[in-house]
Amino acid sequence: MSRTPNGKRVKGWILPMCGLLLLAACKREAVELQGSTSEPAAAVRELAQHLQRNDLVAFTRSAVPPGYHAQLETAWQQGHSRWPLTExxxxxxxxxxxxxxxAPGSERQLTTSFDRQFARQERDLKDATRALGQFGVQYVRHEGDYTAEERDHYVQLIGALSEWAAQAPLADPGLAHAAIPRLAAAARQVGLDTEEALQQAGMASSLQRLTPMLVEIKATLDSYGLPLDRTFANLRTGLVEQQGDRASVRIHYPLGDREIDTVVSLERRDGRWYLSDYLRHAEQAIEALKPDPGEVPPIDPDSLPGADTPPG
Structure with a gap:
């Protein structure tokens, strides 16, 4: 078949047109949500930016008012709280x-265990992840102490993670053999392998020491097709409603092959905005520091009137 001038012209504009369509699609994907420049929306993005930078200490400082930090540190050191890890x-x-x-020799033991139980068991692992996902969704919908916003968000999270896990190469021996030594080295660097170690280190120090583990977990998940830094980097927020010191913010971000779209509540304290759920959880941890009003303190016999008076 011979080429005609018209055919050349057709081919000449097809590629530029495809490029424009792709560019338009990318622009639509990157469009900010309405109200993205508001203070409540920016407060949520700030938390995601701290997680993208692996800065758990900064995340904690931004998540609750400054007056809470010392009390949360005390609650941690007394064993009453592990906030913000509980999030x-x-x-x-x-x-x-x-x-x-x-543990000493964990690389060999964990690798052997993986090879014996999971290596090349793709079907069994996919079935297990689907079952766990279904159970998790049902639990969050009907059980637990969650707000309506938390239930909606967690159901979407579990669905996205379950869908990712069902497609991820979890049974690949090569990926597991590469990840286990790196994770083991990071865990040894952290040096927090007991609750007592966490308690003695304190909240701020524990969070700082956990950074190598967070970095390696992210890298491992990325190798399995779940890039969390992409999730944090592409998180978008917009203001839904603001009335006085309360606001609702829409959050939209990619997780695996899904797009999470949820709404969260925020409260303003001393001019700054905080997620209401984070405030509630932190306040529950601080509440554990207060003495039980029904608890009777022990009586020191030497403090009783007449304790120094000899008998008779």
Missing amino acids: LPLEDKLVPLLAALS
């Missing part, structure tokens, strides 16, 4: 995970 999924598994990874 993480499966936070109660953190110390066992650090202990298992930092």
